[in-house]
Amino acid sequence: MSKLPGYALVGRILARRNLTFNRFAAFNPGRKAVISIPFFWLAVFFFIPFLVVFKISFSESDIAIPPYTSLFTWDADEAYATLTLYLGNYAYLIEDSFYLDAYLSSIKIAAISTIITLIVGFPMAYLIARSQGSKRLILLSLVILPFWTSFLLRVYAWMALLKKNGVVNDMLMALGMIDEPVRMLQTDFAVYVGIVYTYLPFMILPLYAVLEKMDLTLIEAAEDLGCHPIQSFFLVTVPLAMPGIVAGCLLVFIPVVGEYVIPALLGGSDTLMIGRVLWDEFSLNRNWPMASAVAIVMLVVLVLPIMFLRNRVGNKESI
Amino acid sequence: MTASDKASRPNYNPLTKPAPELWRDPDATPFVVFDGITKKFDDFTAVDNISLNIYKRELFCLLGGSGSGKSTLLRMLAGFEQPTSGRILIDGVDMAGIPPWNRPVNMMFQSYALFPHLTVENNVGFGLRREGMAEADVKRRVKDILDMVQMGHLARRKPHQLSGGQRQRVALARSLVKRPKLLLLDEPLGALDKKLREETQFELMNIQDELGVTFIVVTHDQEEAMTLATRIGVMNNGEVVQVGEPHDIYEYPGSRYVAQFIGSVNLLEGQVIVDEADEVKIQSADAGCILHVNHGISCAPNQTVHVALRPEKIQISHHAPEQTENCMQGVIEDIAYMGSLSVFRVRLNSGKEIRVTQPNFARDMGARFTWEDRVYLHWDIDSSVVLTV
Numbered sequence: 001m002s003k004l005p006g007y008a009l010v011g012r013i014l015a016r017r018n019l020t021f022n023r024f025a026a027f028n029p030g031r032k033a034v035i036s037i038p039f040f041w042l043a044v045f046f047f048i049p050f051l052v053v054f055k056i057s058f059s060e061s062d063i064a065i066p067p068y069t070s071l072f073t074w075d076a077d078e079a080y081a082t083l084t085l086y087l088g089n090y091a092y093l094i095e096d097s098f099y100l101d102a103y104l105s106s107i108k109i110a111a112i113s114t115i116i117t118l119i120v121g122f123p124m125a126y127l128i129a130r131s132q133g134s135k136r137l138i139l140l141s142l143v144i145l146p147f148w149t150s151f152l153l154r155v156y157a158w159m160a161l162l163k164k165n166g167v168v169n170d171m172l173m174a175l176g177m178i179d180e181p182v183r184m185l186q187t188d189f190a191v192y193v194g195i196v197y198t199y200l201p202f203m204i205l206p207l208y209a210v211l212e213k214m215d216l217t218l219i220e221a222a223e224d225l226g227c228h229p230i231q232s233f234f235l236v237t238v239p240l241a242m243p244g245i246v247a248g249c250l251l252v253f254i255p256v257v258g259e260y261v262i263p264a265l266l267g268g269s270d271t272l273m274i275g276r277v278l279w280d281e282f283s284l285n286r287n288w289p290m291a292s293a294v295a296i297v298m299l300v301v302l303v304l305p306i307m308f309l310r311n312r313v314g315n316k317e318s319i
Numbered sequence: 320m321t322a323s324d325k326a327s328r329p330n331y332n333p334l335t336k337p338a339p340e341l342w343r344d345p346d347a348t349p350f351v352v353f354d355g356i357t358k359k360f361d362d363f364t365a366v367d368n369i370s371l372n373i374y375k376r377e378l379f380c381l382l383g384g385s386g387s388g389k390s391t392l393l394r395m396l397a398g399f400e401q402p403t404s405g406r407i408l409i410d411g412v413d414m415a416g417i418p419p420w421n422r423p424v425n426m427m428f429q430s431y432a433l434f435p436h437l438t439v440e441n442n443v444g445f446g447l448r449r450e451g452m453a454e455a456d457v458k459r460r461v462k463d464i465l466d467m468v469q470m471g472h473l474a475r476r477k478p479h480q481l482s483g484g485q486r487q488r489v490a491l492a493r494s495l496v497k498r499p500k501l502l503l504l505d506e507p508l509g510a511l512d513k514k515l516r517e518e519t520q521f522e523l524m525n526i527q528d529e530l531g532v533t534f535i536v537v538t539h540d541q542e543e544a545m546t547l548a549t550r551i552g553v554m555n556n557g558e559v560v561q562v563g564e565p566h567d568i569y570e571y572p573g574s575r576y577v578a579q580f581i582g583s584v585n586l587l588e589g590q591v592i593v594d595e596a597d598e599v600k601i602q603s604a605d606a607g608c609i610l611h612v613n614h615g616i617s618c619a620p621n622q623t624v625h626v627a628l629r630p631e632k633i634q635i636s637h638h639a640p641e642q643t644e645n646c647m648q649g650v651i652e653d654i655a656y657m658g659s660l661s662v663f664r665v666r667l668n669s670g671k672e673i674r675v676t677q678p679n680f681a682r683d684m685g686a687r688f689t690w691e692d693r694v695y696l697h698w699d700i701d702s703s704v705v706l707t708v
Contacts, residue, residue, distance in 0.1 A: 220399055221432035223419040225446030225497070235445075239436045 050299075057292035058085045068289045089293035098277075099294065103301060105272040109188070109263075110256040113195040117203040117252050118245065120196060125207035125244075126237075129214070140208070143201050155194055155265050162190050162266070186268035194262040199255070203248040210244030211237075246309055254302055274298055341374035342550060348411075350375040350533050351396070351501065356405035358391050358557075365391040367557035368405070378527055378534040380544035382580070383554030389537045392554075393503050396535065397426045410500055420449075425499040429506040431490035433478040439489050440465065440474040446497045464492045467526070484515045491523075495530065504536045508543055520546050541581045545569065553577050569629075574708045578627040585633075585673050586706075587626045591618055599705050600644070601626060605671045611644040613700040618707050625706045630676040632702035635663060635688065636695050646697040649673065651690055663688065665696060 059068035073082045093099045128139045146154060161167045162184040169181040184190055214237070222232035238245070260275035267273070274294065281291035341347040349372035358366040366388040373379045381389040394400045395407060398419035407414045409423060425446070433442050444461045452460075465471045468488040478486055487507070494502055507523070508516045524547065527534055538544050544551050545565045552562045553576075561573045572578035575586060589603030589610055601610040601624060610626045618624060640646055652672070653664035661684065663675040675696060677684065688694065 215430065215432065217428050217430055217432040218434060220397075220419070221426075221428055221434070222445070223399075224397055224424070224426045225493070226420045226449040228420055231449065236434060242436075 053292045053295055056289055057089055057296050058087070059289045060086045060088065061287045061289055066288065067286050086289070089290050090297075092290070093293055093297060099274075099297075102272045102274045102277045103298070106257045106259075106274040106298075107301070109191065109195070109271075109273060110253050110259075113192055113199070113256055114203075114249050114253045116192065116196050117199055118249060121200055121203035121207055121248065122241075122245075124200075125204045125211055128204070128208050129211035143204050146201065151198065152261065154198065155261060158190070158194050158197065158266060159185060162193070185266065186271075188267065188271055190266035191263050191271050194266045195256055195259065198262065199252040202251040202255075206247040206251065207241060207244045210241045214240055250306060250309060254306065257302055258298060340549075342372070342377070347374060349373060349408075350377075350410060351535070352406070352408040353392070354406040354408070356392070356395065356402045356407060358388070358395060358400060359403045364557050366395070366402075369557075369559050370405075371552060371559055371562065373533065373535060375533055376527070376531055377549045378524070378536065378547055380548035380551045381535065381537045381554055382539070382541060382544040382551050384539055384580075387554040388557040389539075389554045390505060393426070393505055393535065393537045396501070397424055397503055398422050423500040424503060425494040425497055425501075426503040427490050427494040427505065427507055431478075431486050433486060433489055433493070435478055438475050438477055439470060439481070442478065442489060443493045443496050446493065450497070460496055464496045465489075467529075468492045468522075483512075484519070487519065491526075495526065495532070498530070498532075500533065502532045502534050504534060506538055506540075507536060508538075508540070516543070523547060545581070551581075553580060555580075571704060572627060572706065575625055575627070575706050578704070578706060583630055583674055585628045585630065587628065587671070588623060589626065590621050590623055591616075592621075594618065594620065598700075601705065605667070605669050606647045607667060607669050608646055609644045610703065611700045612703050612705050614705070616705050616707055622707070626703050627706055628673075628698065628703045630662070630674040631660075631678075633673070633675045633696050633698050635665075635675050635677055636697070637688075637692065639695055640697045642697055645700065645703070646695060647673070648693065648695055651688055651692045651694055654688065654690065661688075663694075665694060 055071060056068055058071060061067060062069045069084070069086070071084055073084065075081075124143070128136055128143070131139060159166075163169075164181045164183065164185070166185070168184065169178075172178045173181065218236050218240070219229075219232050222236045223229065227235060258275045258278075259273060260279050263271045263273045263276055264279070267276075278291050278294045278298070281287050281294060351371075351373040353369050353371040356366055356369045357364065369388075369392065381392060383389045391400060395402050396409070396414075398414065398417060401415075414422065434445065437445065440461050443465060444457045447457045447460055461474075462471060465474055468491055470485060470488050470492060473481065473485060478489070481489065491507070494504075504523075508519055520543065523534075526532075536544070536547060538547075548565055550562060550564055551568050552559045553568065554560065555576055561568060561577045563571075568577065569581055572581065572584075578584045578586070587603050587605045587610060589601035589605065591599060592602045592609070593600035594616070596615045597613065599612045599614070599616055601612070603610050603626070606626075612626065616624070634640075647667055649665040649667040651663055652666045655662040656679075658679070660676050660678050663677070665673045665675055667673060673696060
């Protein structure tokens with residue numbers, strides 16, 4: 001082995017110690033430059049707004065522009081600066097069970113729709129990964145094709161499909177399966193349909209990525225050792241696809257928890273999701289501090305399970 | 320078999336001792352039968368009407384280049400491919416319609432196909448657990464087989480933490496642990512370096528001796544086939560062109576293809592001038608002399624035939640030998656000193672190039688011949704073989 005420069009050696013040792021973040025720590029200037037671009041982007045468009053929201057969550061609602069009290073007051077005569085941290089928003093979040101219900105309901109809807117997306121997406125990803133040449137390309141582009149139209153438009157299309165005199169009801173009646181239109185729009189069912197439809201590509205693509213790389217002789221080896229194909233699926237394919245499963249689930253679960261448009265358009269008044277609550281606080285009640293507190297708590301609620309999953313996958317990959 | 324039987328065999332190879340030579344007995348029941356097997360992929364014929372019997376405790380090598388159909392044949396035995404026509408019998412049972420997971424066969428894959436998410440012991444125990452074997456028995460069997468392949472100390476490692484040779488041992492253990500009647504090995508030693516290959520070859524033969532399994536090995540490496548096999552089936556273009564013991568395949572190749580595929584060979588073209596029951600004389604313009612061979616052939620008078628002559632069977636000298644038949648003249652064009660032997664490339668007067676190897680039985684052998692030397696090449700009448708195809 002040729003002699004390594006010192007920083008590379010340090011990087012290697014750290015990598016071997018499984019300090020994953022060090023893989024991203026730039027030990028050479030070129031790397032640093034490349035990484036600094038997304039880093040800068042995230043800092044400006046994610047981290048700073050987050051700090052602003054965090055700040056606002058400690059203000060009180062006010063009839064003013066902007067509609068909240070300022071944290072700092074400066075008395076020029078007395079040279080007296082005060083920092084007022086109002087914790088009432090958070091206290092109210094805990095006191096009023098409405099918010100807790102909204103969080104729980106969001107997580108429930110997100111969890112159920114993630115599972116449905118996984119069950120629907122896995123066979124699709126599997127089929128795409130196993131098909132050859134141009135067929136695979138066509139199937140893959142079919143998965144990506146919906147992104148070419150506006151998300152909002154697609155949700156409206158579902159409204160047309162699911163409404164009382166919509167396509168689905170008409171068809172079911174024509175087939176004689178139902179006598180009168182079923183109420184589908186403005187139910188949880190419509191919300192699940194919309195979410196699963198919208199987020200399916202986010203599940204399929206990471207699954208496809210892992211399944212496509214999988215060595216098919218492993219399946220043959222399992223069958224050779226006495227595995228029925230169903231067994232070999234659960235004993236070999238699924239464990240090996242785990243990184244893709246976790247990635248897909250996170251890609252679906254996280255945005256769905258905060259989803260606003262789909263429950264607002266397809267869901268009924270009783271479909272409680274935190275994204276809607278947040279929007280209502282912000283626009284109807286014009287209570288920016290409360291909305292900010294809701295957003296901060298949502299972030300905390302989401303970050304914890306993600307960190308847990310990240311750790312699990314990280315361990316899986318390092319073994 | 321008794322010791323005297325062994326001693327009476329002229330080509331007795333102590334390394335292949337465990338197999339009684341069932342294939343020499345016309346009444347023996349074959350263990351694996353390929354009966355007119357053909358496999359087509361669309362319009363490409365991968366395996367073309369092969370009929371072949373393999374006997375219990377054999378270590379049968381299917382030898383051929385890439386695309387010769389040897390792997391397809393193996394995959395049909397394992398059940399991963401279905402023959403287009405023909406029957407496969409294993410231990411008298413027709414394998415048609417029996418899926419891979421119900422066949423009394425295990426396979427060691429060329430890529431080893433170890434499950435990357437399982438430890439060594441769980442890889443090996445995988446097949447036993449599918450049988451529903453009690454956990455204590457699984458543990459014991461896994462431990463035994465890992466000890467046998469000397470991998471017991473690494474049982475808790477994952478495949479990616481092992482070297483190529485270690486992975487290969489695990490793959491072998493995994494394919495043996497279910498005690499299959501028939502073990503299929505696809506290029507088992509392909510990924511190993513030379514030293515490790517040699518060790519493993521002997522180990523494989525010891526294992527076969529110990530467990531009494533029937534092995535079918537697919538390989539493109541003729542050296543591997545020669546050392547391992549009880550019998551070799553040479554494959555070309557989806558057909559088995561010759562089946563025989565390593566010695567027979569090497570010394571009595573049936574065709575130019577086999578002669579060239581196994582080891583290196585010089586082919587001399589000529590016309591038959593004397594065709595007796597037990598000797599043949601051939602006038603060869605290539606050689607510039609009469610070639611005399613002490614076995615008969617069936618051919619038409621004046622038919623063009625080829626004489627196959629192995630490089631190590633040729634004597635090289637500066638002085639004209641007494642014999643005029645089987646004696647050629649040429650100039651040394653190239654010399655390669657390989658330590659144990661030297662390889663000469665000799666250009667004959669006819670322009671034909673001949674490869675000769677000489678063992679370096681004295682230290683100064685290398686210095687006795689040099690470039691541009693005029694030399695005589697001669698050999699005995701029982702050293703060459705006449706090939707009509």
